[in-house]
Amino acid sequence: MSKLVADQADGLRRLLAPKPTRVVAVAGMGQGAGGTTAAMNLGVALVQQGKNVLLLDEHCPKEGSACEVWAIDPLGSLADVANHRLTLDGAEVKAGCGVHVLPAPPGVAPDTTDPRALWPDGVVIVDAAFDAEGRLSPLARGADDLLLVLKPHPASITSAYAGIKNLHYAHGLKQLRFLINGVVDVDAAQKIMNNLANAGSRYLALSLQPAGLVRFDPRLPDAWRLKQTIAEAFPASAAAVDFRRLADDMGRWPWRAAQPLLAA
Template sequence: MSPDLPLVFSVTSGKGGVGKTNIAANLACCLAQEGKRVVLLDADLGLANVDVVLGMTPQLNLFHLFHEGVDLSQILCETPYGFRILPASSGMSEMLSLSTGQKLELLEAMDALEGAVDYLIVDTGAGINDNVLYFNLAAQERLVVLTPEPTSLTDAYALIKVMKLNHGVEHFKVLVNMVPDAQTARDMFTRLYKACDHFLSGVSLDLAGFVPRDPAVRKAVVNQRPFCVMAPDSPACAAVREVARTVQTWDVAASLDGNIKFFWKKLLFRH
């Protein structure tokens, strides 16, 4: 990765309840612990909970950017964990579907961060609604989170299918969360891989890693702290650290697919 070009990746899922936001927050922690400049964007605009997971109560969020003209720098919020967040609102119906103008406004506002961030992690909502698809398209890489449940698998496939057939996106990273063992993770990945290989020609999947089911995760959630801070020696933390190391090997140049991106001006200039 070029030192002056941020890598933007989404953490996304077809189904809610797979631990997506927790994974995003702990990846941010691990990358920050390695000296990386990280911003975590809460892109679940109508049901935001990054701040809840981190035990924070920001006074401003993306609602104020779109509806009150507040500058992005005022919304950007430092966490106690070495990274910053861009919080969103919860229970605001106006945020459930961004207009084209608002989407472009956000991309323009984010340009101010380009020299001050190494990784922008975009925690999307679950499912295949317009906001979810938009933020996945605007990211350079997509990390699809699933769990060892049939519904999680089918919903992850549905998200990948829509992204491929409607938007031409072919490359996805996969993380299997809450697994009892490594073999279960590999089995789930293989099932998703085979379905995509059979029905979605051209789609490529990479297993970015897996996170074991770990009681330390539940305790951290209840205490509204990242488990990589509260239980740094836990199996779940070790697994997320490994995923963070994998993230640092991802190549921005190899991941562009023609859809408009965060920091798109920088990307166009680079090429």
């Protein structure tokens, strides 16, 4: 067999090989930052791309959680699945947008639970909740990527930077991505992303990777009243376009080495 044919055969095998499940933890940096909103919209955008998406809702059953916004009521939780009380199919529920949702309140499921074993094909999004000390759950710590969501306001940026420092010291964080949400002035948001990335590198020796921005859309309350995300209710809106761009970019994020992003 010639080298060209061998290279083509190897390339075809890689193309047809099953893709590993990617786990992305999304966390809002402060009240109203929009972490859950981002997690839900990202899930919708990925489904629209043909991805198989499971959202693990660490905020359920609180007001504003994915389960509450989508008005869905799963029959079980991640703990039920991990402890073999229910199958995943029997515990989760599929929202109208196509995202599968499973409650995953922190501190209930075993710390060793790996969502990749439950969802072997597609993307798992952890809508992450911080504990009282600003730390992540073992589930979120084990994600391939951590995406922090913040607003483009001085108070939000200050709070986000303090939270990033806390994550760095609590978990040995070396790299994360961040998303600016609710942007009105795109140029100003770009400056914020550059300044935050530089501050992380200079003062924390931490790689802060901008994941992009999501523009403000006044129709967001209308979408919530419809029990939908902006990506579902108004797919042509600027925010929906930005979430689809984020979902597309995510497919090109480099894979980490064979270890969790965050240390325990």
